[in-house]
Amino acid sequence: MAFHVRGVLLPDDEERDLWLVGDRVTFSPVAGAETIADCGYVLPGLVDAHCHIGIAPGGAPIGGIAQAKELAAADRDSGVLAIRDCGSPYPYPMLDDDPDVPRLARAGRHVAPPKRYLRDIGAEVEAPEVPGEVAAQARAGNGWVKLVGDWIDRAVGDLAPAWDAATLEAAVGAAQAAGARITAHTFSEEAVAVLVRAGIDCVEHGTGLSLDLVDEMARRGTALVPTMINIATFGDIAARAEEKFPGYARHMRALHDGFPAVVRAAYEAGVPLYTGTDAGGGITHGRIADEMLRLHEEAGMAPFDVLRAASWGAREWLGFPGLVEGGLADLVVYAEDPRRDLRVVRAPQRMVLRGRVLP
Numbered sequence: 001m002a003f004h005v006r007g008v009l010l011p012d013d014e015e016r017d018l019w020l021v022g023d024r025v026t027f028s029p030v031a032g033a034e035t036i037a038d039c040g041y042v043l044p045g046l047v048d049a050h051c052h053i054g055i056a057p058g059g060a061p062i063g064g065i066a067q068a069k070e071l072a073a074a075d076r077d078s079g080v081l082a083i084r085d086c087g088s089p090y091p092y093p094m095l096d097d098d099p100d101v102p103r104l105a106r107a108g109r110h111v112a113p114p115k116r117y118l119r120d121i122g123a124e125v126e127a128p129e130v131p132g133e134v135a136a137q138a139r140a141g142n143g144w145v146k147l148v149g150d151w152i153d154r155a156v157g158d159l160a161p162a163w164d165a166a167t168l169e170a171a172v173g174a175a176q177a178a179g180a181r182i183t184a185h186t187f188s189e190e191a192v193a194v195l196v197r198a199g200i201d202c203v204e205h206g207t208g209l210s211l212d213l214v215d216e217m218a219r220r221g222t223a224l225v226p227t228m229i230n231i232a233t234f235g236d237i238a239a240r241a242e243e244k245f246p247g248y249a250r251h252m253r254a255l256h257d258g259f260p261a262v263v264r265a266a267y268e269a270g271v272p273l274y275t276g277t278d279a280g281g282g283i284t285h286g287r288i289a290d291e292m293l294r295l296h297e298e299a300g301m302a303p304f305d306v307l308r309a310a311s312w313g314a315r316e317w318l319g320f321p322g323l324v325e326g327g328l329a330d331l332v333v334y335a336e337d338p339r340r341d342l343r344v345v346r347a348p349q350r351m352v353l354r355g356r357v358l359p
């Protein structure tokens with residue numbers, strides 16, 4: 001079965017025809033193809049570059065693969081046709097080629113410090129075991145390793161690096177030596193500085209980034225996935241922690257307040273930015289449009305650049321070619337031009353995933 005689509009293709013801004021044959025895109029006409037869209041704006045699908053389909057609502061590991069598929073379906077129905085799974089309590093390589101599931105770029109388990117991170121989610125190891133665990137998680141994922149770079153240290157009463165600087169540096173080296181890219185959860189100032197200078201591939205959240213570090217990331221091409229809808233919950237986290245950990249609460253509020261300026265600086269410096277919702281646990285799946293709109297409204301990103309961060313740019317970064325000859329047969333069609341009004345992304349008109357038209 002072949003499908004035919006006509007519309008304005010983004011990012012090229014050209015009205016043209018394309019055909020989908022199996023799981024591939026072609027611009028050579030295919031006789032007898034069924035036309036599934038003949039106007040509108042065509043993108044190669046959205047990307048949630050920070051998502052967890054292995055973590056159930058509430059923060060516990062999912063009950064099984066069926067639940068992972070259910071969570072992934074909520075993302076897919078919002079136009080997300082590729083996911084970077086940023087850490088899962090157990091691996092699901094069987095979903096990599098599942099026709100119902102968005103394309104998956106997966107980390108293994110979060111590599112986390114002992115007894116500090118979310119219960120039952122991470123592989124918790126002391127400093128000497130970090131490089132070995134990173135290599136093991138590189139094998140469990142399909143191209144990414146996820147580190148917990150900092151978290152609350154209850155003994156200190158504030159955010160603190162997960163391990164010493166030498167261990168963070170060794171983690172970056174171990175992932176890259178294993179052929180994987182590595183990213184890290186960071187909220188505070190200290191760990192992210194070490195990780196960026198050690199050549200980490202990507203930073204998650206990055207609320208503690210300084211302007212110097214933003215420039216360093218731009219120079220190195222280090223990506224940033226700011227997860228603004230996660231950062232919007234910092235006020236609630238601070239309120240819950242206030243009584244026992246007032247210093248932590250104060251720190252979280254300050255990071256929250258300073259964050260739009262960090263993302264704006266990263267954007268202006270040319271840091272590669274990608275959209276991630278951090279769905280799984282506290283954030284529901286399917287909220288990519290909310291993240292896109294925040295990047296536009298709070299961080300000042302132009303709609304075209306938000307679309308790049310959420311679609312073709314992110315796909316290229318993750319290795320999922322878009323609407324090019326021989327590209328993957330994923331696309332989303334919008335009735336109106338999302339460059340004129342980004343809110344259009346809330347209502348996909350037509351979606352094709354892995355060559356199959358979604359209902």
Ligand SMILES: [Zn+2]
Pocket residue numbers: 050051052086278
């Ligand atoms: Zn996350």
